[in-house]
Amino acid sequence: MPRKRLWPRQNDEFVDLETLKILTSDAIRRAEGLADVGSGGAEAAYLDVSLLEDRVARLTSPSTAVGALARQGAVGSAVLAGATERAEELVISYSAEEGASEELRDELTATLTRLVEVRRADRADAIRERFPCASARYGAEEIVRLAEAIVCQAEPLPIG
């Protein structure tokens, strides 16, 4: 059994699957712990989870439970990290893999949609609590929609 490493090497270096699983489990616990206390570092932690789940996914077949769940985990944690574009790209990428079942493809899409909505609702709740006047006037969900639209614009005004 290869010696377990505590830290993965850089991208191209081989890291054994067992080590990756240990790291992934650890990263999930950390990210969920940070999210539970409302830490601003939670999003970065979830991005780590997504990266590690993706590494596990690349070393496992989508037809296995661990492979499928790792892929689902990578997509979901990308959304929780605020990297919705990454999540969308992962869905496309995983769905196109040979061996990806229809159940997997459906589950990936559903996970993406569901978590985007959850995240949107969480933000709306936070805005509703913090800015009751704006929420009453415009609607918390509307404010979240506007904010997402501005982010999508990627510039203060749509000049480009």
Added chain:
Amino acid sequence: MLLDLHRLNEMHPLLPPSEAAGYAYRGALALQRGGHAPGVATTVDDCGTPVGTTVGWVGVDPSGEGQVDRISITEDGATAFSLAFLSVARGWTVELRLQRFQFGDWLMIDSAGDYVALEVSGIEGDYLPGRLREKLDQVRKVPFCDARFASVVAFGAPQAALAQAE
């Protein structure tokens, strides 16, 4: 059947070592909080079959109970108990932690090599069935697995129940 909480890492090599120690510690706190001493006898309702076990742990300073929130003690203690039981009684090992949005806590491999989703919960009181039903409803939603189980541990007696979601 001895469930030695401090051997969790041996039982589950893919459990992050620091987590294993943490679970064992909080399991010890939960049992000691319930007034139990190492070697306490417990009964596990394993899918309808009662299984007698003895739980062993290294005694811990009870003042540590004030340093950890009650829920963590209960939940992590339940995790320690459940993972120890599943290893000793059924020969399962932890494969990967699941994320909350995946509706389960752990992906495990059973003795036949099948993938099992496990949801664990702990209660301070004694009434298991209600929480068990709730967790079965939840773990049922985990996709891709061969089987889905829920484990609830009550630290009052102590006792536990393991059931499979259909």
Added chain:
Amino acid sequence: METITFYSYKGGTGRTLLVAHTARYLALSGKRVVAVDLDLEAPGLHYRLATAGGAQRGVVDYLVDSLNVRTAADPAVADYISEAAVPEGTSGRLWLMPAGPAPSGDYWKRLNQLFQLAPLLDASGAGLAALLDLKARIESDLAPEYLLLDARTGITEVGGVATSVLADKVVSLFVDNPESIEGTRAVIRSLRHVVRPAGSPSVTVFPVLSRVTEDLDKARKGALDDLNDGAADGEAFEELYVIRADPDVDVGSEASIGPPPKAPPEGAFRDYQFLLSALVPLDTTDVSPAWARHVAVQKLIEWLTADDEELGRRRFLRMNPRSFRSEQITEGIQISAGKPQYVDVAAFPDDNRTEPALVALYEQDFDGSTAYRQWGQGSSRVRCVVLFGLDKHSNLRRRVFTRSRYGSFTDRGDEWFVRWPVSFSLDDPGDHSTSSLLRAVQAGNQGFIPILVERWQHATWFGSHGGFTPDPREAKEIIDGLSALKGDSAAMVLWHTVADLADDRFELRHEGGSMREHTMRELHAPLWWRLSIEAKRDYQLAGRGRGGLPAAGLQLLASDVMGLTFDQEREFRERAPKGDKVRWRLAEVLAVFDFAVSDEPPPELVRRAALDPAYVDELPASRTGEKRDKALAAITARSTLDRLLQGNDGRLQVVTTNLLGGYDPGRARVTVYRPVVAWCANAIRVDERALENVVFLHETVHAICHLGLDLDGRRWDDFALPGSTFFDFRPSALHEGLAQYFTFRMLERLDDTGMWAAFERLTDVQPPEYQQWRGMREVPLERARTLLLEARAGFASSLREEA
């Protein structure tokens, strides 16, 4: 509530000023208005809209406090906003939320904190929610009809939100240069595609070309073509608004709008009115009076801050033109005058920002208004009240009231020109009478001296050649007033009465001479004799760096009275080594003729002391030393003088030469012995300075007798005065008789009552040698001159026959 965002791609377009004008216009029209400064990186709206007390916190503080999760309670908008004053009877209200207390250091720290707390381009929506919450709270707490946002230039997150999500209308200002046009074009086209709250129509854009200096129609067409260049269907603008250039705004320092230099009057006002009527259509019954008031206020501010040389030249008051600076002017505030009062314009002195020097009140009917009276409290610092309005041709009309210190108001009509701070140093800013200016000069305000000199010139007969009406009484008042000056002002008077050939005041010429010569002879020269010896001395020293100043005073005595010439420069030139470089060293110049005041005891006094048993032992033989100094000081003590200068019968025995003053022919030096003169002035009850000047004049006559040149260029070479070293000193009847006579003649020219009284009273206590002039009053001056020449030639030894 309608939200209007004012935006410009580049700075310097007058955006913030337009926000301020729009806010005031709406408030005066009866609307509730909130103006918010969202130019967080370079805030400026708080400079344009004055509010009571000034908000210490603003947008940045509000947003930080609302985003900071550790803040216990929601911040209240009222804590970050302040209200501007509006005229009584106006139903409108105006609030300002500034960016914050910029440019203090704390402000920038808070701004940085804000950007770290919640960037607007952030999917969490916290930053956007905070801005929307601010807008919602303003709407719920203050219920304004209009919310005006002053947005940042360029492409910024806050500017982007202010023009897209927050705005209903966007006023986009630009100027006629490629970078401004291209940037504006890109921005306003993008506004058609911006993110908008659900259910909100598209933003309505009002493009405005500002600072136009050329033909309006041409400029408008050109700019519209540029804006619409490459526009897709439905993107082209049909209307472009124009605002003419305002030179004051171009300078960047004025708060007022005003007509450009070459445009027809009222142009800029019409441009604003046209834009505002399209931007915020209001009922005309609300607009007209409000607009008229607004225009009148701007015109008044322009009048107060205009620095117009021409205004200074036009009337008799030719001051160094000064006006209020824009930072001294505040528009539309409450001032305390017993109870709080709204004033349309207030002008503050630099050292007091709480009580103005001038207030201006807009009145529909200011001819009949008595609104100025409420500012007339004795302790108030308000010195000027201006009632103003517009006539039917929209010309500014004014009625000016000025108030003396602790006095009541005087109606100056429309004839008074604001001159800050010069006028306000007078007792009454509107009182430009000669007596008022003289009082100001006597109080130390030397700036009025040139005005008085010019006024004197106009009042004398010579001024009639310049079209002025002679006023001998005023001329006398001025010269008498200036001759009474003391200290630095006295020397300044002499300086200001010396002809400066570059000054066009002295250009006037007539067959009788030039204004220059006239001023030198009739003003400078008499003043030279009548002002203090220190002033004469300072004037002489001031000439050191200029190669000498005209000694017109001496010339007057020597030439006009004594018939001799006395040219210090000639004296110097003749004495200077030939062939060498001539250096204007003070010592050489002063060696020709010098004068000084001395505290030493005069020779005659020392002689008397030496004969007096009470002092003979006190006077040591040595000429130097502390003991001698003490003894000499004791001689000039008052009690000693009482004893030494009064005979046994108690009558005064005073001579001028060697006692009150002296002339040293060897050094060509006149001395005035001040302690003795002071004692004598007290004894005979005359003005001390007047007596000093009489003594100085007398001794200077001796000097001229000695040094003056006759037509043949000769001096009185063996001129000598009896010294006080004899047992019995007797003054020279010839010398003192001549000196007294010419002193008398000079005093006639000077017409100084103080000096005349001193001369007469002094004569009363002097020996017969000094009384001869009385018998010679009828002797013609030519005869006296002849006597002088004979004396110089050795032919005359006394004046007995003449006296």
